[in-house]
Amino acid sequence: MENTLLSLAIIYVIMWSMWLIITAVMRYLKSNTSTGSDQSAVLQSNTSSSRCSSSFGLNARRRPVVMQNYQTFKTFDIIDDFKDHHYREFSHSVMHSDYLNVFRLSDKNAKKSYTIYVRVSESRMDLLRAVIIGPAGTPYHDGLFIFDVHFPPKYPAVPPEVHYHSRGLGINPNLYSCGRVCLSLLNTWTGRGNEKWLPNRSTVLQILVSIQALVLNEKPFFNEPGYDSTYTGSEGARRSKKYNEEIFILSLKTMVYTLRSPPRHFEDFVSGHFLARGRAILLACRAYMEGADIGCIVKDEIQGCRKVEKRNLQGFKRGIANLMNSLIVNFTMNGSEDCAEFHLTE
Incomplete structure (x- = not known):
């Protein structure tokens, strides 16, 4: 009986040692088959978690192709x-x-x-x-x-x-x-x-x-039937602004969903669009969080904006803050390289 237990123990130790050796060899081979550019990309990804990090998985070599397809998209x-x-x-x-x-x-x-x-x-x-x-x-x-x-x-x-x-x-x-x-x-x-x-x-x-x-x-x-006559003057303007804030947040969510799962035959168009417009979208988010009216940014410039009352802004700011870092991560995963400044800390 003792000999049997000893034999089983020896077999277990041998198998465990072999598994450790195989694991170490696989890790070594994996690390050495990566090219220098791949290694630097991994380092950049690991050291820039606060930056926008792409489509998933759009790399540097793929990005020019995507932008070319986007710019020539019929x-x-x-x-x-x-x-x-x-x-x-x-x-x-x-x-x-x-x-x-x-x-x-x-x-x-x-x-x-x-x-x-x-x-x-x-x-x-x-x-x-x-x-x-x-x-x-x-x-x-x-x-x-x-x-x-x-x-x-x-x-x-x-x-x-x-x-x-x-x-x-x-x-x-x-x-x-x-x-x-x-x-x-x-x-x-x-x-x-x-x-x-x-x-x-x-x-x-x-x-x-x-x-x-x-x-x-x-x-x-005011697309809602009867609202243009029911809600007039300052009350209509207040409700309309609040609705715009809610809709903008839903629009941001739609962007994330579309980028993660683009429609068939529009994959490069979607990726290229958010590569081209990602920074402008984040700039708009920042401006709106600071009190600018939703939709006042035209051609990437603030035009005719008024500050939203502070009592109406806090909930909206929380909603934007909850989405900003998600946008940053998804835009970066999509290949954007200029989003780090928009990262929000808790």
């Missing part, structure tokens, strides 16, 4: 498939000549700066995806808002169906957390005359531009 293009499209399981319908209006979107974008980017599927021409950049001067500025469109079999007698990728956040009275888009052109809200869908006259371009210009506007609080 406003309209045809892609192979839409595996992540909201309406991918819907019945296939026939393509209509209204698509010609979408093809012209690229020219109109260049002239009018709508900043709307569209992709359609070669195999499913009844599906369309649009990414709309939030307009400057609004609480949606610099955000990316994703919409999936389906052209039903009865189109254009009926309007297309539109779904907003909300990530569970209701960022506007017209954009529900469930993804519903409330718009007269879609016949999902009341309207008169040209406000409603008119077969053979209304276009998908009208819908996309209406979302950007009329829905994602400077004072979305």
